Amino acid sequence: MELGISTFAETLPDPHTGRTITHAERLRDIIGEMEMADKVGLDVYAVGEHHRSDYAVSAPEVILAAGAARTSSIRLSSAVTVLSSDDPVRVHERFAMLDGISGGRAEIMAGRGSFIESFPLFGYDLNDYDELFEEKLELLLQLQKGGPIHWEGKHRAPINGLEVFPRPEQSEMPIWIASGGTPDSTVRAGKLGLPIALAIIGGSPRNFAPLVELYKQTAAHAGHRIESLGIASHSHGFVWNTDEEAADLFFPSTRQGMNKIGSERGWGNYTRRSFDIARSENGALYCGSPETVARKIIDLRKNVGIKRFLLHTPLGTMPHDQVMKSIRLFGEEVAPIVRDEIAQWEGR
Numbered sequence: 001m002e003l004g005i006s007t008f009a010e011t012l013p014d015p016h017t018g019r020t021i022t023h024a025e026r027l028r029d030i031i032g033e034m035e036m037a038d039k040v041g042l043d044v045y046a047v048g049e050h051h052r053s054d055y056a057v058s059a060p061e062v063i064l065a066a067g068a069a070r071t072s073s074i075r076l077s078s079a080v081t082v083l084s085s086d087d088p089v090r091v092h093e094r095f096a097m098l099d100g101i102s103g104g105r106a107e108i109m110a111g112r113g114s115f116i117e118s119f120p121l122f123g124y125d126l127n128d129y130d131e132l133f134e135e136k137l138e139l140l141l142q143l144q145k146g147g148p149i150h151w152e153g154k155h156r157a158p159i160n161g162l163e164v165f166p167r168p169e170q171s172e173m174p175i176w177i178a179s180g181g182t183p184d185s186t187v188r189a190g191k192l193g194l195p196i197a198l199a200i201i202g203g204s205p206r207n208f209a210p211l212v213e214l215y216k217q218t219a220a221h222a223g224h225r226i227e228s229l230g231i232a233s234h235s236h237g238f239v240w241n242t243d244e245e246a247a248d249l250f251f252p253s254t255r256q257g258m259n260k261i262g263s264e265r266g267w268g269n270y271t272r273r274s275f276d277i278a279r280s281e282n283g284a285l286y287c288g289s290p291e292t293v294a295r296k297i298i299d300l301r302k303n304v305g306i307k308r309f310l311l312h313t314p315l316g317t318m319p320h321d322q323v324m325k326s327i328r329l330f331g332e333e334v335a336p337i338v339r340d341e342i343a344q345w346e347g348r
Helices: 023-039 060-068 088-102 126-145 183-192 205-221 243-265 272-278 290-304 320-347
Strands: 002-007 044-047 075-078 106-111 149-151 159-162 175-179 196-199 231-239 286-288 308-312
Touching (some): 023 060, 023 320, 126 175, 175 183, 205 290, 231 243, 231 290, 243 272, 243 286, 290 308
Parallel strands (some): 002 044, 075 106, 196 231
8 A cells, every 4th residue: 555645735825824825935845745755654745737826836847856856765746747738748758857866756647637727828729628638648658668659649740750858767657647536537547557546535435436446347358457557546634643633723724725726616615514524434534643544544445445545735725844744644653554454454
C-alpha cells in the first residue's frame, strides 16, 4: 500500500486572519512539505496544475524539480497535468528532465482537469474537450516508449520519424490516468492498461468499488495483468492528535475552499454538518487522529481495492506548521498502522 500527499497549492485568504498568502510563499512552503513527506517515509508527493489566482502552481514539474533536489526517495507526480491544453511532446520533455534530476522518481498523472481556464488561455476550443484528451494521450503514450515517433492527429502538427529528448532515467515513466469517477474514463484506462487515480471527495468511498471492478474487468478483457496495475485514490484530509482537534483545525479552511468552488458551480452551502458527515466512518474526508485516518484507509484497501492513497492536505489555506505536523503524523503514525494491518490481512 503506497501512501502519499497531494496538493493544489491553494492561496485563499487565511480564514482566521483574512490574509492572503502570496504565490511565492506557498511555493516555498510546498518544498518544505515535500521534504517532510520524504523524511517520514511517504511514497509519493503529487502537485496539481491550475491557471487561476487562487492556486500557485501552473507547472507542477517545476516545483517538483525543486523538491527533487531536496529529497532522496519519494516519487514525484503531477495531480494532474492538464494534457488537453498542453503539448504532449513538451510534457514528456519536461518530466524526462524531472526524472533525470530526481534519479528516476518522476510520474505523470494525465487528466482533463476539473477547471477549464487553461483552454481559452492556450487557445483551445472547449467543444473539443474529449477529442483533445484522447488524441494527446495517444501521442504521450508513443513518447513514453521512446524511439522515432510517427504520429498524425487533428489538433497538432504531425511528427514524422523524429525522436524526443532528453530520455528519462526510467525506461518508461509511469503515466497515470486521473478520473473524477466516470465509467468512460475508467474504461479508457482499463483498455490501455494504464494505472488509474480516482478523485474520491464526496459520498461514501465504498461506492467506488463497482468502478474499480469495472476497471479490472476491462483491463483483463484487454489482456493486461491486473495484478500489476496501479489503482489510486485522492481524498481531502488532515491528521492531528485527536479527532475533535483535527476537525476544529481543518474545518475553517475546508469550508472556505468548498464554498469558493461551490459558488462557481452552484453547490449548496458547505456547513459544519456537511463536514462532520464527510469525516464520519463512511465519509470521504480523512480527517482525525492517526488511528481514525488509518482505519479509514485500511477500509479503502479492503473494500474498494485501492493500492495507493493520496491525502490532499491542506484544503484551502492553513498555517504551514500545522500542515507540516499533519504530514509528519501521516508518515510516522498513520503509515505504519496501515502497512502492518494490510500486510497481515493479505498474508493470511
